[in-house]
C-alpha cells in the first residue's frame with residue numbers, strides 16, 4: 001500500500017523506516033473497534049514515506065529530489081554531543097525505559113543532500129535535520145504554478161487570497177447602515193449597552209460624525225479595541241458608554 005491517490009498532494013516522510021506497530025495509549029473497548037483500529041493503523045503506516053535517494057520533498061515552497069542521505073553518527077557537532085549527554089544524564093537519574101543509544105536517538109542529525117527537481121544539474125543543498133523531523137513528500141506527478149514555479153499555494157496565490165479576503169471584509173464594513181454596530185454590523189436595540197466614539201467615523205468617513213457606535217458586549221469588543229487604537233492615535237481620549245434602556249429603567 002504505497003500508492004498515491006490522484007488528489008493526494010503530500011505524504012509525511014522521515015529518516016526512520018515505517019513503524020510496524022503504532023504507539024497507542026489505551027485500547028478501544030470492543031473487539032470490533034480494536035479490529036478497526038488495526039485497519040486504520042495499516043492505512044496510516046501506508047501514508048508514510050521513508051526518505052531514500054530519488055524521493056521528492058518540499059523545501060521553501062519548491063520540490064527537491066534527494067541525491068544522498070548522510071548519517072553523521074560519528075561526527076556530531078558540540079551542540080548535539082551536549083544534547084545527547086544531557087539525555088543520558090537524565091536517563092541515568094530516572095532509569096526509565098531503555099538506555100538511549102546514539103544510533104537510535106530521535107535527535108541525531110542527518111544531512112539530506114538534494115537538487116531542485118526542475119534543475120537536477122544545479123548545485124545541491126545540504127539540509128541538516130534531526131531524525132524525528134517530519135518531511136513533506138511529493139508524488140512524481142505534482143502541481144506547480146506555471147507563473148512562478150512554486151508549489152501551490154504559491155506566494156501569489158497567498159497574496160491574492162488575502163487581498164480578496166480583505167476586500168470582502170471592506171465591502172461588508174461599507175454596507176453597515178448608520179447607527180448599527182461597527183463591529184458586527186447588526187442593529188443595536190434599546191435594551192443593549194453600547195460604546196460610542198465621538199468625532200468623525202474613522203472606518204466609515206461617508207457616515208456622519210458620532211456614528212462610530214458598537215455593542216458593549218464581549219462579541220463585539222474586538223472591533224471596539226481596534227477602533228479605540230485608531231481613535232486614540234488621532235487624539236481621542238474617552239469614548240462614551242451609553243446605558244441601555246434596561247439600566248435606565250432600573251435606575252429610576
Ligand SMILES: [Zn+2]
Pocket residue numbers: 145146147148149150154155156157
Ligand atoms: Zn505562482
Ligand SMILES: [Zn+2]
Pocket residue numbers: 181182183184185186214215219220
Ligand atoms: Zn455588535
